Amino acid sequence: MIALHGITKRFGAHSVFEDIDLTLEQGEIIVIIGPSGTGKSTLLRCINYLETPDAGRLTVGDLSLDVTRASRQEVLALRRRTAFVFQNYALFANKTALDNICEGMIVVDGLSKSEAHARGREILERIGLADKANAYPASLSGGQQQRVGIGRAMAAKAEVILFDEPTSALDPEWVDEVLALMKQLALERQTMIVVSHEMQFAREVADRVVFMDEGRIIEQGPPSELFTNPRDERTQRFLRKVLANNPVV
């Protein structure tokens, strides 16, 4: 189970969000939508301490910590239970596709090189890049790089994978292959929280869609309800705007 209780983040005097509560069950897939600049990505980054939350409690599996008193060890433990997929892929430029995936298994989990490589090759197979094991990021397309980014997150065997707008930096031609891989993970009931503007994906894949605006969770529910029958006026306005450009079927 993943739980956020009263998570608060401020940058100086500016409050990004206050008192956010969010709970996920094992195997649940949540998509967070909302206008730009409402703190969706910052919230995601707080869950694995890429941003330090200012108040609240984070629970991931058997680890629960008070963010105001988290020790360095607890932060490391939290990060080992979560994995992150970045908007700009953030692959290690000095490492091959295989080594990008294996790095955490070797350095963090302490697997032997041969064990890690065996698992790394399985993952490459699953993300459809078995033939690119020895390719460096610079020689891969955007879609391939992001699939390696997802592969790296899969290798972490995390309780939850956090996706921060995984397709918004991609050329349109590569979006589908990345979404297809995420759908495959969803079918395997990998717990995930996805911040995305891909409404079609949210509709098809999410168990629950969370709408955020101005640092607040305005409403949440199954996509069938939230997309067809949004209660809050802000949700209605947002959906009207995005769905006018990209109708969801």
Next chain:
Amino acid sequence: MHVLDLDYMLGLLPILLGYLPLTLEMAGAGMLAALVLACLLAVVRVQRTPGLNALAMLFISFFRGTPLLVQLFLFYYGLPQILTFLVAINGITATILGLTLHFSAYMAESIRAAIVGVDRSQTEAALSIGMTQSQLMRRIILPQATRVATPTLMNYFIDMIKATSLAFTLGVTELMGATQKEAASSFLYFEAFLLVALIYWVVVEILSWLQRRLEKRLNRAYQR
């Protein structure tokens, strides 16, 4: 008209080459010490270690802001008057010390730039999979910073080899000092200084060739 005395040059060559090891030793020792000091300075600058950062900035400012020759004279002729225990310092040690301090100031800045230049998102990616700060430095940042800094550091090494010739002003008979003495006794200044120039040139060319091979290796990961 004076014609180039090739026989004299051929005879002088083995004599001068006998001094090449001392030149390379001074440059090698200076480079190693400067690398260590520069890395320390760079890390202090990158992490903005309170107190030390200001000291590092002052150090870098002074050693980049004054000529190497002035620094060498200061260490060899000046400082021993104040700090009497330095009276025993010999010219070779003073040269290595001067080269170390002078070049570490320059090298610290290029190492710092190389560290800072590694894409910030890779740091986040490494932290997100649970790496510690030191694992991040060792496995992700430094290997990439090394690649970026290598060409500049090699240039400083080449510069340092040439700068060892200043040791001659501290009375050290190294390559340049030996040439000066030989030339003074034969009066064949042109031949002697031309020959020593060629020796420096060949040494630097060999190093440049090594540098190109090294860069090629380091750039393997970045070919499209």
